[in-house]
Amino acid sequence: MTTEAFAAACLAPFVLPICLYVAFTDLKQMRITNQAVTALVVVFAIGGLILYPFPDYLWRWLHLVVVLVVGIVLNMGGALGAGDAKFMAAAAPFVALADIGLASWLLAGTAVSGFIAHRIARGTRLRELAPGWESWTAGKRFPMGFPLGATLAAYLLITAFRPV
DSSP states (O other), X not given: OOHHHHHHHHHHHHHHHHHHHHHHHHHXXXXXXXXXXXXXXXXXXXXXXXXXXXHHHHHHXXXXXXXXXXXXXXXXXXXXXXXXXXXXXXXXXXXXGGXXXXXXXXXXXHHHHHHHHXXXXXXXXXXXXXXXXXXXXXXXXXXXXXXXXXXXXXXXXXXXXXXX
């Protein structure tokens, strides 16, 4: 088992509940809470320090900074919500630089499938299963926390079980 796979397997039990919480709160309230973002950063700060070689651990903090800057620019342009930008930045250190392609494909797939599933549910009686969710009446806005959480969860699980 590689260091990356071992780290993903160890971090997943802590990260997956945060991903589920982010998806749920964004669907229900159209917001990603600062507490969820902070929890994700704390998990990496502690878990990453234990699981990654120290130079790699330090470089991964740069992932957070770069993604946060890009997210802020996208937010200023109206392309992305502030919570989405913060969550993406907090999730960035969990993704190995060599796996950016995989993470990008996962995000594309979860965004498209999540959008389609959300729009189908919103337009049918399925929405009655979750009455009062703000995302049902958010117009063109889409709760990106749903696919963002799914992307990070899927990435960690794929990485943990990826054959060497």
